[in-house]
Amino acid sequence: xxxxxxxxxxxxxxxxxxxxxxxxxxxxxxxxxxxxxxxxxxxxxxxxxxxxxxxxxxxxxxxxxxxxxxxxxxxxxxxxxxxxxxxxxxxxxxx
Amino acid sequence: xxxxxxxxxxxxxxxxxxxxxxxxxxxxxxxxxxxxxxxxxxxxxxxxxxxxxxxxxxxxxxxxxxxxxxxxxxxxxxxxxxxxxxxxxxxxxxxxxxxxxxxxxxxxxxxxxxxxxxxxxxxxxxxxxxxxxxxxxxxxxxxxxxxx
Numbered sequence: 001x002x003x004x005x006x007x008x009x010x011x012x013x014x015x016x017x018x019x020x021x022x023x024x025x026x027x028x029x030x031x032x033x034x035x036x037x038x039x040x041x042x043x044x045x046x047x048x049x050x051x052x053x054x055x056x057x058x059x060x061x062x063x064x065x066x067x068x069x070x071x072x073x074x075x076x077x078x079x080x081x082x083x084x085x086x087x088x089x090x091x092x093x094x095x
Numbered sequence: 096x097x098x099x100x101x102x103x104x105x106x107x108x109x110x111x112x113x114x115x116x117x118x119x120x121x122x123x124x125x126x127x128x129x130x131x132x133x134x135x136x137x138x139x140x141x142x143x144x145x146x147x148x149x150x151x152x153x154x155x156x157x158x159x160x161x162x163x164x165x166x167x168x169x170x171x172x173x174x175x176x177x178x179x180x181x182x183x184x185x186x187x188x189x190x191x192x193x194x195x196x197x198x199x200x201x202x203x204x205x206x207x208x209x210x211x212x213x214x215x216x217x218x219x220x221x222x223x224x225x226x227x228x229x230x231x232x233x234x235x236x237x238x239x240x241x242x243x
Contacts, residue, residue: 020143020215021229058229065213068148084145084213088228091142091149091173091214092205093126093184 010037014077016044017084025054041066041083042073061088096169097153099144101176109188113168120194121168122201126185128178132227137220140178145213149173152212156204164200165191171204173214184216 016031023029026048035044041064049055064073065084077083096112110123128140157169168190178184187204191197217226 017145019145019213020217021226023143061228065145065148068145068151084148086145086213087215087226089209089211089213090216090227091144091185091212092209094129094132095126 011035012037012039012077012079012081014044014079014081014083016048017082019084019086021058021087022055022085025052025058035077038076040074040076041071041085044077044083045073045085058085058087062086096171097150097157098172099146099149099153099175100172101174104172104174104183104186106183106186106188109170109172109186112170113188113190115167115190117192118167118190119192120197121188121190122194122197124185124187124201124205125183126205128180128182128184130180132218132220135218135221137180137218139180139219140184141217141219142173142175142178142184143215143217144173144175146175148213153208155211156207159207160189160200160204163203164189164196166196166200167191169200169204171208173208173212175214 011034013032013034016033018026018029045059063086064071065086066075066081106123106125110121113121130137153171157171160166160169166189170188172186174184187201189197189201189204191200215226217224
């Protein structure tokens, strides 16, 4: 992602949704981002991590959703994609 | 019937939704907020959902369950927002021609829900607050999220 200057590449616009701990660390629940074409959810995470270093501790336990489906972290993003970072799910009760 | 609600859940409505002719057995699971979690006193919980995806994944849980057992009726309700001790967090009702399948199907559905539905809970209690399954750096105690 860093090998080619971003201004020489097409950009795609994506929406990043943040929940739970990600939302609290980033201080936002929804971000509109322009990323170089070919960027992946993992690249988006790395970008956000530079702004919010506390995210580093969550990287290993994060799964990624694009358009509400779990994807491989390196899946290339397309224009208009809805990206979400998901921490381990904890719905239901402590039954 | 599949619902995410920020108000009280209704076991009666879930059970009513699955009672049909031919259903010899209906199983109702109600998961409630406990006052202790992993040895730690809890005073309240907050549930947060990625709502559109959570509804899709709840539907997937229902479809998988219906594919595996002869399900005649199925209802799932899950809370979001702030819950106090004793509040119901999740309800699953399943009806089948016979009880064995109804018990197995209900058990499968709650286990799958916990695996694939993007809902997270934050515990408030002794020593502060923490997201269950979240990063330890955010917790104010040395709380091991453990498992449900």
